[in-house]
Amino acid sequence: FFFSAGKLDYNLDRARKIVTVNVSNFPRDQDYYIRLCHKWFTCEDVGAFAVIKGKESFKSVSLKYSQLLPCLCIEVIQFWFKAHVEVPDNNCLDSCLDLLNNVFLLSLCTDTQVLWDNIVYNPSTQTLAWEPACPVLVMVNLCRFTKSNEHCEDIEKSFKNSPEKVKYSRVDTHPRLCMKFTTKRGSWIKCPFAHGEFP
Template sequence: VSPSILEALTLSTAMKCAPPDGCSLLLRVQASLVLHESLRGLEACSMNLDTQETQCQSVRVSRASRRRQVGWQLQVHFDCFEVSVAQTLYVTLRTVPHFCGVQLDQQYHVEAGKFSYWADRSRKVILVQVPEVPGAPDYYVRLCLKWFTCNDVGVPVRVTMNRMSRTVSLPYSQELPCLCLEGWFATPDAVRMQACPFEDETEALWDAIRYHPGDRALSWEPACPVRGHVSLCWRPGPGALCHNLEHSGRPAHGRVQYPLVDTQPRLCLKFSTSRGSWVRCPFQEGHFQVPPISRCTCVTKGRRGRLPAAQGPGPRPSPQPQVTSLTSQWPLW
């Protein structure tokens, strides 16, 4: 018998409510197959991977159907299996009698609905609607910053089943792409459902610029994982193209620092990723106090000075930075 006679195994969760007994979660099992003259029936088994407990059901195919409908596609619906929230099941579909290699397997995690949410940007809060499942355990929800793991932002909120309102308000400070919601049932080893409301928004990342006047160090450290590059650039005027300074490129994997940088208003940081480029000019945008400086200063390690004055009449040329090979010695921390 060809393994292709078993075409599909479909699993889904349903809720059965029968007052006054209450509600229960059920696993629906459906199969699609091509009828074969040797096939007498189908068997579906569900094993709980945590307890190894197994439940099986079988469906018989009549002899008359096998004779008249050989080669036809047949849809089989099994009786529902009783399951619990957060269970992980391994479901097997086999023929009766069992033919070697003719089997379908599928792993399934029982979820009783996902939380829904809405971001109120004016109040800087995220409103989370916790799923309501009769008989389910309590539910946790939290905000976290997603790096290799998701680190807490604030304290997780526990929603009990007898709570009047199932809406939780979680305040946040910045709309970061790695700011995520996590929700899970209060059961051991519960699988956590996750959503990141601002995952396509990176604007706030480029504002994390610091300047240390003592050692004249300009630094940037991302609040979220970023793939791209950072470089110093020189913008001749408002709205003009910002020209990269040679040897200033750094990977944007972590903290980037440039020592011995003067506070030139036209000196900027350029961030480049697969989604585009962004320019921030911290000394022009008023993020830091800018002391009086020369008409043009260098941004190289160990050098600093004026450019030669313009020769002859006419407008002064736009000041440009003097960059030497010393810039290649700027470290990355």
């Protein structure tokens, strides 16, 4: 990808969980600071900055990540310019350009299904909770699968529309009890007690 201060491209090694970032054709008197971050309202750092010295005409840095999320981004910073570039991956494109702050985002975009995995159950308080790893507009509710397992019937008064942590108290740990996540892209159902994941 070309931006005003040079050329940026990256390679994703999913097996080793490494992103290799290449920067070239940039001014020789500029240093670049590159890191991975999570895009919320600001870019929250995931790791330390790697430095690309301006006197080198081509430079490559490798950055490790723990989980590939839709909000995982590459951040490139100069003292006068902050660059992020958004590129599609897995048919997911969610462009972001903040002209006011000269921010351009490079998102290592993945399938949103990984967002629904962060379900936690506390047996001492009988609390079932889910917290998004990335900002997402989602409606969360509880549902119970019918005996034929064909349909998960919504449980009344369990609907919660929140960008933050969702909690349900005094939860029955029945194997057919599930959490349903609904966005404009569709619905996903996770059944945390179906396979004995929680006591």
